[in-house]
Amino acid sequence: MIAPAGGYPVVVDASVGVKWVVSEEHSLESIALFDERLHLIVPDLFYLEAGNTLGKKADRGEITPQKARDLYQELFDTPLDVQPSLPLAQRSLEWAVDSRRSLYDSIYLTLALSAGGKYATADVKYVNGLLQTRPDLASALLWVADIPRWLPSLPSTPL
Secondary structure: OOOOOOOEEEEEOHHHHHHHHOOOOOHHHHHOOOOOOEEEEEEOHHHHHHHHHHHHHHHOOOOOHHHHHHHHHHHHHOOOEEEOOHHHHHHHHHHHHHHOOOHHHHHHHHHHHHHOOEEEEOOHHHHHHHHHHOHHHHHHEEEHHHHHHHHHHOOOOOO
16 A cells, blocks of 8 residues: 555546646646645556657647657656556456456556545546446546546545
């Protein structure tokens, strides 16, 4: 279990993290996660997935290659608690097989469960698929659009 570092643990996946640096649907909701009551955690895999997404945006002409590099650096400069993925791999594979979701997505879920917190994502396919196959895990999920409605439920001071 990951020791809380002064806040409620929220594991953030790359679909949410990219919204911190690229203005797109649900960017404002994702930025709301920068709340003193939260402890933002990512697996090291986060940076690979975010970099891949930014690279694809550059390939499609949505941003320039230099902008992709600059935004990627912004993510590295963001204060996050980075955890290694490898220790989560075995349990994550179990979740992936049980829920028929990717191992990558299951790494985030495993990390959130081990931290006793939430898994914040903007991946609607993942959320819907997991809710169909593993409804018992619904309480661990935090859909990006729900962040502003969820935050008021937290204690007013950091844990």
